[in-house]
Amino acid sequence: MLTAAVGYSVRVQDLHAHLFQVTLTIAQPAPLQRVSLPAWIPGSYLVREFSKSLQRLQAHQGATSVALTQLDKCSWQVECAANQPLVLSYEIYAFDNSVRTAWLDAARGFFNGTSLFLQVAGQENLPHALELPANKALPNWQVATGLTPKKTNKSGFGRYLAANYDELVDCPVEMGEFWSGSFVACGIPHRFVVTGAPPSFDGDRLLADTQQICEAEIRFWHGPKAGSRASNQPPQQSYLFMLNAVDDGYGGLEHRNSTALICTRKDLPRLSNPALLPHTTQPPTTQPKPSEGYTTLLGLISHEYFHTWNVKRLRPAEFTRYDYAQENYTQLLWFFEGFTSYYDDLLLRRAGLIDDTTYLKLLTKTVNQVLQTPGREVQSVAQASFDAWVKYYRQDENTPNATVSYYTKGALVALCLDLTLRHEKKTTLDAVMRALWLRCKGGPMRESDLSSVLEALSGRSFAKEIAHWVHGTADLPLQTLLEGQGIAVLEEPAQIAQRLGLRVAESNGIVIKTVLRGGAAESAGFAAGDEWLGLEVGTAKSATHWRLSKLDDLLLYAGTATQVIALVARDKRLLKLSLTLPKAVTTWRLAARDGQRVGQWLNAA
Template structure:
């Protein structure tokens, strides 16, 4: 019976494989009008049976949790048979085109995509280059996301290079292969005249495609990027890539990145490489996106793969996927020697201030911040500071707490590195699936040997973190340098007289000052463009003082009375405890060591 079942299973697998081999999908990309920001897409399909085919375009890009409605950029959709017979087609929903195939054996679909949005997650084309973010370019046949696909790229006449993580198809110029659409959608393509250089790190060949000019030093980048990659590979013990591509877009002022399976897209400021802070910022971005090779692209929450490209994919664990990655990007730079201990502690302090000085930290729990990323993280408004917290910043701090607690509980034998490696080994390498929140918590407690219920309160509740409970374990303490001082707060952020935001609980909040109000005068004195007059008034005032405020709201003059509240903003410092035990000193050395164990 068992033998018969195995034979049946093998027969079914063979049948599926043959069917996949008979079905074929290929694309041909060209650029007839790059100056007008268009991509021409030709899609050929054969071996599909039925009276119609539904072609779908994703509405979001994995790694960027917002419905971006990519189909809005598609136009001139048409379909024909192999003998040029026009086939009827129409849209049946916002991202699905139905083609009436009439059982034709081969179908050719043509459409254009308008691409003119500068970001790491959206396509951009002009007369100098083309960046193709695949989820906004390629359609798939509904129900056949696992179908292999080829892509031929026809560069514009003056372009000479193509950079992508996709495999090259031998003996087919400028043609690339993806084993399925998940891989295709995770493989951005850069076409133009980018400056390309390579280096080896962790046994993997890495290609860097520099798009646009910049004052970068190739040899310095090769050395420093390789060092980051080596240290990150040490965390997990294995680098799963055979080849990796960095696509770097250099702008007058640029930033941000988006991770992919064996590539990443980075935004950079073209003349910032010779500035020390700018250079370290770029290396931090490299460290962040490359750490995603393991954390999120392979080790992932269960909701993040296989993807549903038609709607939101909800998870409460982006604080692990993005927050821990944000913790490691600075920690890796510390380990690699780019930051001394003092500089690294200042970075941690800045993260703490960013979280604790934000009113939204006491409104939105961290787990909900992750779940609501689709409607809040990428859609900030004037009230976001009062209603939400970032799973990047606070997630990084939770990573620090778990690291410190684990080091203390195991007397320095284990830390967050061991937790991440254990998770990677179990859920990616052994089980080949995503993890649940409960499974993550269980693994932390298994490695640390203690409960982390205390830390999970900071994940699931909107409450201030008692950092010193954890920092004291390594002989450090967090102090508020403004502790005990009563500093009056007006409570708004101004830009050329205009109110841009109002702080929850401040005097301005209680007085009813609105965003978009024009602040004209306070206590009879005209407010200048840069707000120095308001600073002078506050310097001479005390908490509880009443101010007479004149604003213009939609052209109507309003007079308001504002009672100055006490500022709840903190100015933090991480410093050594006055008395440090040998045990604390040892754990601190392990935590902040330049060389990991």
């Protein structure tokens, strides 16, 4: 085993049974050595009980079996001699194709350390080592991880080191036959690996666009000379992007020097097929405008990379040291996720990857998401942060009525602060973020640190704004601040679902997913799970009946009627619900009115 206080070996045991074999060696165990598997993974605030996938746990010292006692859902105690190494072996079932846990099949292996590595009580701060033995049955497989290599072969199999347990589990591992590319951003080497890409995948474009994102964000935090000897150095010495392209999926999880991403294959950048293009003798001179799906993927890349600073280093004081066995509460996710969500698309604009119109379209979507969430009047964004463990990650049909997203409203709090600071012409939120980084030395912070920096740079207290915008439930002064920055706030008719106060699924008929508080559908008596079958229009003697296949059919068949009968199925019963069609409901659309003022904001360095 490896020359470290705590060492792990992970082998591919059975591809078709989706099993990893893990061996843990503790060089100097305690007489009653306790070990435990994390119950959650930092960055995803839900207790996921990873121990449910652990099986066949055994302990040995030399050739002697050692007694194991399970203490709780994720902890065990080993009675052993303290003068010789203790070896534990176990299997991990890996069949969750997300960024949070572990996966293994004939095409790919992936794992986060929180899903595989038992934590050794009392030795968390000692050096940890990982061995990934090559498998002769998988000659074309490679390894990608942010861990420091000690002795590896050209495919990446071999030995890796970590300074402690936290670092070990904060570096996920990708294994398989994947596409790989690299670039340098501000002097820092970056690698991008993609699994599951189709033949049309344009890797060169993904690398070039990601490089622009990374350079924009490094310079955002460390200035135009980032990477030079005289600059404020970035915290990462290298960085790894791991992207899993699937038929349908989206998400990401940040780590200290890497990120795990998942996207839909059709959203990847594509090579042009000359056989399918119009005939021309002139080669294209510019890259085509990114598709909406690819723009979303670039926003995800920007978001997770920004977390390299904002949550992985600059982080809530409550996260100074993680307790992997239970919830770790903080009221600051509105800052760490929300402010990151504000800057992810904004930095795409500053990197030149989207234009003003596209950025304002993305911002419009965020604004409307919040304004169409009744829960914003029930829960503050600080409460939403604290309740992430029981509400945000456990969404149901009532979630929009009872909660607000700390991602979207947090982003709008950042927008309001930024535009307020710019209007007062003393400083910007960009400067505040950099000053926070220096004040907290890229480490734990509290809300009071943000308040202090805001006051120091602006010359006044922002206590009132923080109290109302973060700890209150009143609407944000978005229209006033946007118009003051040269943005026109236009109103447009809402979609029929928004007018009715519904969220529906229409893949096979109309199924009600959510009934929004205070809407026409709630007044009529609709409930989540109802199947909306048809419509009765007119008086009892002259009523006509229509079958609905999609929600837009309502306007087709209702005509000028202001009240109709909705025919719904609930628990195999057919019901008639009297529905009053609401007057016009509008949504926002943002457009640039004063190009100079908009440019001062969107083009800021």
